[in-house]
Amino acid sequence: MMVVFEKSLPVRYIGHLDLMRSVQRALRRSGLPIRYSNGFNPHIQLSFAAPLSVGVVGMREIMDVPVEGEPDPENFAAVLRKTLPTALKVLSARIIPDDFPTLMALVAGSELRVEIDPGVEADKVAEAFQSFMATDECVTLRRTKSGENQTNIRPFIRDGSIEQTENGYTLRCTVINKREGSLKPVVLMQALCEMAGIEAVPYFAYRDRILASGKNGTVISLEEYNHG
Amino acid sequence: MTERIERLLERVEKPARYTGSEMNTEVKPISETEISFAFCFPDTYEVAMSHLGMKILYDIINTLPYAVCERVCMPWVDMLKAMREENVPLFSLESRTALNRFDIVGFTLQYEMSYTNILEMLSLGNVPVKASERTDADPIVVAGGPCASNPEPLHAFIDAFMMGDGEDVIVEVVDALNDYKKRNLPRAERLKKLASIEGVYVPALYRAEYHEDGTLKAFTPTDPAAPATVKKRFVADLNATAYPETIPVPYTQIVHDRIMLEIMRGCTRGCRFCQAGMLYRPVRERSLEKLNDLAQKLVDHTGYEEISLSSLSSGDYSCLPALCEGLMERFADQRVSISLPSLRIDSVVKDSLAQTQRVKKTSLTFAPEAGTQRLRDVINKGVTEDDLRGKLKDAFEGGWNSVKLYFMMGLPTETQADLEGIAALARMAVNAYYAVPKGQRAKGLRITVSEAVFVPKPFTPFQWCAQDTMEVVRQKQQELRRLLNIQGVTFHWHDPSISSLEACFAVGDRHMADVLYRAWELGCKLDGWNDQFRYDLWMQAFRDCGIDPAFYANRPRGLEELLPWDFIDIGVTKRYLRLEYERALKAQTTKDCRQGCNGCGIERIKGLCSLCG
Numbered sequence: 029m030m031v032v033f034e035k036s037l038p039v040r041y042i043g044h045l046d047l048m049r050s051v052q053r054a055l056r057r058s059g060l061p062i063r064y065s066n067g068f069n070p071h072i073q074l075s076f077a078a079p080l081s082v083g084v085v086g087m088r089e090i091m092d093v094p095v096e097g098e099p100d101p102e103n104f105a106a107v108l109r110k111t112l113p114t115a116l117k118v119l120s121a122r123i124i125p126d127d128f129p130t131l132m133a134l135v136a137g138s139e140l141r142v143e144i145d146p147g148v149e150a151d152k153v154a155e156a157f158q159s160f161m162a163t164d165e166c167v168t169l170r171r172t173k174s175g176e177n178q179t180n181i182r183p184f185i186r187d188g189s190i191e192q193t194e195n196g197y198t199l200r201c202t203v204i205n206k207r208e209g210s211l212k213p214v215v216l217m218q219a220l221c222e223m224a225g226i227e228a229v230p231y232f233a234y235r236d237r238i239l240a241s242g243k244n245g246t247v248i249s250l251e252e253y254n255h256g
Numbered sequence: 257m258t259e260r261i262e263r264l265l266e267r268v269e270k271p272a273r274y275t276g277s278e279m280n281t282e283v284k285p286i287s288e289t290e291i292s293f294a295f296c297f298p299d300t301y302e303v304a305m306s307h308l309g310m311k312i313l314y315d316i317i318n319t320l321p322y323a324v325c326e327r328v329c330m331p332w333v334d335m336l337k338a339m340r341e342e343n344v345p346l347f348s349l350e351s352r353t354a355l356n357r358f359d360i361v362g363f364t365l366q367y368e369m370s371y372t373n374i375l376e377m378l379s380l381g382n383v384p385v386k387a388s389e390r391t392d393a394d395p396i397v398v399a400g401g402p403c404a405s406n407p408e409p410l411h412a413f414i415d416a417f418m419m420g421d422g423e424d425v426i427v428e429v430v431d432a433l434n435d436y437k438k439r440n441l442p443r444a445e446r447l448k449k450l451a452s453i454e455g456v457y458v459p460a461l462y463r464a465e466y467h468e469d470g471t472l473k474a475f476t477p478t479d480p481a482a483p484a485t486v487k488k489r490f491v492a493d494l495n496a497t498a499y500p501e502t503i504p505v506p507y508t509q510i511v512h513d514r515i516m517l518e519i520m521r522g523c524t525r526g527c528r529f530c531q532a533g534m535l536y537r538p539v540r541e542r543s544l545e546k547l548n549d550l551a552q553k554l555v556d557h558t559g560y561e562e563i564s565l566s567s568l569s570s571g572d573y574s575c576l577p578a579l580c581e582g583l584m585e586r587f588a589d590q591r592v593s594i595s596l597p598s599l600r601i602d603s604v605v606k607d608s609l610a611q612t613q614r615v616k617k618t619s620l621t622f623a624p625e626a627g628t629q630r631l632r633d634v635i636n637k638g639v640t641e642d643d644l645r646g647k648l649k650d651a652f653e654g655g656w657n658s659v660k661l662y663f664m665m666g667l668p669t670e671t672q673a674d675l676e677g678i679a680a681l682a683r684m685a686v687n688a689y690y691a692v693p694k695g696q697r698a699k700g701l702r703i704t705v706s707e708a709v710f711v712p713k714p715f716t717p718f719q720w721c722a723q724d725t726m727e728v729v730r731q732k733q734q735e736l737r738r739l740l741n742i743q744g745v746t747f748h749w750h751d752p753s754i755s756s757l758e759a760c761f762a763v764g765d766r767h768m769a770d771v772l773y774r775a776w777e778l779g780c781k782l783d784g785w786n787d788q789f790r791y792d793l794w795m796q797a798f799r800d801c802g803i804d805p806a807f808y809a810n811r812p813r814g815l816e817e818l819l820p821w822d823f824i825d826i827g828v829t830k831r832y833l834r835l836e837y838e839r840a841l842k843a844q845t846t847k848d849c850r851q852g853c854n855g856c857g858i859e860r861i862k863g864l865c866s867l868c869g
Contacts, residue, residue, distance in 0.1 A: 037262070041271040042507040050507050053559030054279070056590065070591055083266065111559075115277040230263060 029093045029104055030131070032119045032251055035086035037232070039115040044079040050116070055093065058111040060104060063094040077131035077238050077250055078138065081212045084233045088119060090250055092131050098123055120251070128255050135250060136241040137186075137204040140213055145230040146196035152224035153217075154190050154197050160220060161188045168219040172209060181219055184211035202239070202247065258352055260344050268334045272508045273301035276327075276349035279505040280557065283324050283350050286357075290322040291434040294348055294358040294381075294395070297329050298365075298373035299784060301349075304329045305504065306512035308566065309364055309401065313426055315500035323430055326350040326358075327504075328381070330373045333782065339380060346381035355381020360433055361395040362426075363414070365403035368761035369754065369784040374399075375413060375776040385773070387415050387460060392443045396433055396450075400426070404457075405488075405535055406714040406821040409761050409768035411459035416450045419824060420488035420535075421521075423497045425455045448481040455489035457824070458482060464766050464820075470807055472765060472818040488826045492864055494521060494542045499550055502557035514562035514595070515554045519547060519579065523568040524849040524867065526856075527625070528636045528840050529664060531713035532568055534828050538858045538865030539849070544575050544582065551583055555592055563587075564595045571596070572850075619702075620651050623662035626670075627677025633843040634669050636836075644681065648688040657698035659685060665732055665749075666710040666724035668840065675732060678705065679739035686744050701744040707736065709755035713762050714821045715828060717836035722812040723759045726752040753791040757783070759809035765820040768808070770801045829857035 035047070042050070052072050055062050064070040077090040095104075105121035112118060144150045160166055163182060170179040188201035203211050213233035221228055242248035265271035286292045295314055297304030304310065304327070317325035326348035331339060339346070345354040355361060361383060363374050375385050383397065384390045390397070399410065400418035407417040418425045432453060436446045451458040461482035465473040477484055491497045499518070506513070522539035523532070542550075551563055563583065565573070573579065583594050624639055626632045632639060651659060663678050682705050689701045709729055712721045724732070729752035740747040761768060775797035782788040798805050813819065815834060822830065832855065839846060846854055853859060853868035 038275050038277040039272075039507065041265060041275055043272075046272070046507045046509070049509075050279070050505070053505060053561075055559070056561070057556055057559035064591070083271075113277055113279040114282065232262075 029095045029099070029101065029121050030124045030251070031091050031093055031105065031108065031121045032088050033086075033091070033112070034117045034119060035080060035089050036115045036117065037085050039113075040083055040085050043082055044076070047116075048074055048076070051091065051112070054108065054111045054113075054116075058107050060107055061096040061099055063096050075131055078135045078210070080235060081214065081233075084213055084235055087234055087236045088238065088251065089235075090131060090238050092124070125255065131250070134240040134253055135205060135238060136247050137202060137210070137239045139236040139239065140199075140201050140203050140216075141234040141236050142199040142213060142217065143195065143232045143234070144197040144199065147229070149221075149224070149226045149229040150196050152226055153220050153229050154192070154199075156220045156223035157188065157190045157199055160223065161185070166219055166223070168215065168222065170211075170215050179208070181211055181215060185216070200236075204247070257344065257347065257354070260342060261347065261352060264335065264338045264342060264344060267338050269332070270508070273329070274331065274335065274349070276352075278507060279559075280502045281327075281350060281504045283318055283326060286324055286326075286351060286353060289324040291324075291360070291430060291437060292353075292358045293317050293323060293325040293360045293362060293430060294328045294353075294355055295325050296355075296361060296363045296374075296377055297327070298363055298370040298377060299330050299782075300332055301329045301506075302508070302510045305506050305510040307364065307366065308516045308518060309422065311500050311503045311516075312498070313362075313422055315503070316423060316426060316498050317430060319498070320427065320430065322434065326353065328355060328361075328377065330370075330377055330782070331380075333788065336376070336380065336781075346377055356383045356395060358395050359437060360430065361397045363397070363399040363401075365399050365401035365410070367784065368403060368409075368758045369789075371410065371761060371772055372776045372781045372783055374410070375773065376781045378413065385776075386412055388412070390415070390443065394443075396443075396446060398429060398450075402532065402535055403761075405531070405824060405826060406762065406764070407457060407459065408464075408766050408820040409764040409772060411766050412769040412773065415447055415458065415460070417457040417459070418489070419455045419457060419486055420826070421491040421497075422489075423491050425453065425489045428453050429456065448479060451479070451482045454487055457486045462823070466765075470767075471814075472820055475818065475820075475823050484823065486824050488824065490827070490861065490864055491521075491540070494518075494540045495546045499542075501550065501553040503554065505558045505560070512564070513560075514564050515551070515558060515560045516564050516566045517547060517551055517554070518542070518567060519565050519570060519573050520567045524572065525569060525638065526636050526836070526846050526848065526854070528634070528717040528836055529625070529667065529710060529713070531716050534715045534833075534856075535826055536568060537827055537856060538867065539572075540866070541574060544579055547579060548582055548586065552586065555587065555590060561591065562593050562595060619658040619660060620656050621660040621662065622647065624681060625662065625664050626667060627663065627674045627679070627681060630843055631667060631670060631674045631677070633845050634840050635664075635667055636840070636845050638845060638848065641681070641684070645684060645688060648685050649691070652689045652692045652697055655698050657689070657700050658702040658704075660704045660706060661685065663705065663707045664710050665707050665736070666729055668710075668718055668721045669843075672735075675735055676739060678707075678736060679742070682740060682742055682745050686742060689744075703745045704748065705740055705745060706748045707733070707750065709750050709752055711755055711759045711762055714819070715826050715833065717833050717840055719763065719819065719833065720813045720815060720817075720837060723756065723809045725806070725810050726756055729755070751786065751789070753794075754783070754786075754789060756805060756809045757791075757794055760805050763813070763820075764808050767801070767803055771797050771803055774800050827856075827858045827861065829860075832856045 065073050075092045080086045101121040105118050109118040165180050166182040167180050186202040190199045238250045239247040240250040240253040314325050328348050378385045396415050398416045399414045400422050404417045432449050447458050450456050461479040467473045520541040522536040524539050625637045733749050778793045849867050858865045859868040
């Protein structure tokens with residue numbers, strides 16, 4: 029069962045493993061027909077499309093819940109919505125076939141939104157983002173599993189925009205995953221602050237949607253991806 | 257305020273400690289209730305959320321239609337610093353309300369080393385730290401829990417203490433304060449009202465006078481509303497009293513991340529060093545039926561994968577095998593495991609072991625407490641070496657390879673022979689393991705010997721005893737390290753300076769409040785955390801106040817001395833404690849109350865103890 033849910037502001041600091049455990053507990057108390065793994069220590073093998081960076085709000089996160097049979101998706105979503113804390117809100121569910129690829133293999137990128145608090149720093153960051161979009165290269169320090177390295181982060185970003193709002197600025201962009209991984213919002217924001225010549229700027233980061241590859245190099249919403 | 261808090265979270269480690277929104281923590285909005293209660297745990301979130309008493313009282317208050325209870329924990333040092341810098345007051349987890357906006361602020365007193373955190377939390381929550389400086393606009397600050405049995409070191413900071421089982425008295429306190437809030441009566445009137453509730457102690461309504469040598473001369477109420485003797489509260493029937501059917505389920509891992517099912521309260525063994533064993537008398541059990549029902553509801557409401565059958569001595573629960581078997585059967589499909597903490601070696605554990613093992617194999621803990629039979633008789637730990645040998649044999653044959661042995665050092669009458677006895681028991685455990693044929697035992701023997709330092713506690717037969725000085729404790733620890741240099745055995749010991757301070761607060765009087773305040777001023781907090789404990793600052797605080805810690809920790813108290821906690825009636829009488837102390841010095845044991853009433857004093861309350869008729 030593919031389940032779309034919101035990881036809202038109050039729980040944005042819950043790490044991936046804690047989130048998994050919380051969802052597993054919710055599934056246990058839900059009474060829904062969940063499939064447990066075989067073996068000595070049976071557990072629920074949840075798989076998330078893409079782990080979310082700690083501190084980022086996930087508007088439409090996606091996970092695959094192993095189920096027995098073919099439960100009604102609407103009812104499934106309704107029951108799980110009641111069982112999870114309100115800060116983890118189930119938005120929809122749909123049955124996916126057994127031969128559906130793993131969600132993680134389908135992920136091509138995400139839509140990122142950053143709400144920046146108003147101020148002089150924000151103005152500078154907005155300018156920096158304009159010049160970021162206009163160049164081909166922005167080398168910055170990026171921390172990965174294998175250590176820190178200088179990476180050109182510009183190729184990760186596609187279709188960026190920034191607009192002034194009542195509450196500061198809204199930065200939107202499409203993050204495209206590369207072979208070496210994804211780009212965390214915090215790295216982008218640090219690079220922009222560096223370019224703007226400021227220490228830091230207060231903001232909230234949101235992952236609005238998780239994307240899969242579409243035809244001819246385009247991207248589509250992973251929720252709507254259909255196999256075959 | 258939410259916006260400002262969100263900004264702080266980016267700067268601290270483990271921000272999920274401060275964000276709340278866990279499962280089963282949605283409470284009524286404060287604005288829609290008549291009275292609000294901030295349940296404060298004076299330690300970090302992970303410790304707080306592992307505490308059963310808080311879950312019980314949180315549930316009880318929130319069940320009242322007109323009241324709301326929210327949780328408040330002690331922030332870690334980085335968050336404390338950030339909050340001070342940004343002028344963010346201490347706030348509740350549920351609605352992020354500042355502490356001083358609550359009607360009642362309640363602290364649970366679980367261990368002495370959390371006292372500075374109480375001062376820090378009040379201050380950070382903009383509540384005047386000293387009770388005498390609070391006005392009608394400030395919350396009423398209450399406290400309860402085991403350390404309330406000697407409330408005097410905290411008398412200057414807490415408006416009212418609740419003694420004993422909290423289930424009933426907390427509702428009476430909330431109701432009384434709600435009534436007085438509606439009538440808009442002044443603070444002094446509210447405190448007098450609280451003092452008239454059985455089990456409540458309002459320190460401002462009592463005067464303590466001291467002899468020149470520093471011992472207590474007289475302790476008297478100064479107001480007719482305050483009783484000369486404060487009687488502890490008891491819940492007579494655990495089946496009839498409230499127990500939560502749903503508990504908060506944290507996202508992050510906490511210390512005890514499981515359902516804690518309290519199967520009974522109290523212990524009949526009568527170990528003479530053990531305060532809980534005296535404080536929580538008489539033993540009261542929950543019925544099998546009730547426990548099965550609660551377990552099912554708690555599993556359904558939380559999704560937890562483990563139930564811990566908790567009490568002071570779970571092995572003594574009268575229907576333990578039936579309980580374990582029933583729960584295992586009930587939850588086999590739901591894959592919920594059952595665990596038993598605090599096993600005593602002389603309990604009927606073998607069958608229960610087999611049961612718990614079927615689901616999960618954990619390390620076994622035994623607490624012989626002392627190394628020789630003589631000293632075990634002194635402390636009335638009714639355990640023999642043969643018992644231990646038999647249980648270890650069972651454990652190793654049953655496939656366990658990891659055993660923890662708990663001892664206490666510096667017990668009254670301890671000699672070199674008793675230290676050597678500890679090493680002898682460890683060696684016996686090693687031999688018991690190797691006695692099991694190689695193919696039949698689990699690989700990799702791990703025996704952990706943990707040694708705590710004896711701390712004299714109020715309301716125990718050892719309340720008159722002195723603690724060893726730190727120098728003596730260090731010498732003994734050196735000696736034990738030498739003796740325990742055995743293959744397969746690891747030795748853990750306690751920092752004697754922490755134990756010394758614990759003793760000062762455990763048996764302290766009103767003067768210790770000055771030391772506490774000064775230490776907090778100097779920056780002491782989170783003293784229960786080794787990396788935060790500043791013994792040097794504590795010593796400075798004692799010096800600044802002109803108080804010698806040895807007066808409390810290392811001085812034997814006279815049997816005729818008026819003790820700071822004598823005005824509290826906890827059920828067990830001082831006469832009985834003294835009798836037990838005298839028996840201890842003669843190494844005479846006292847039987848388990850299940851084998852007949854020993855006349856501890858609980859029998860004065862008709863119908864309370866099922867064992868004394």
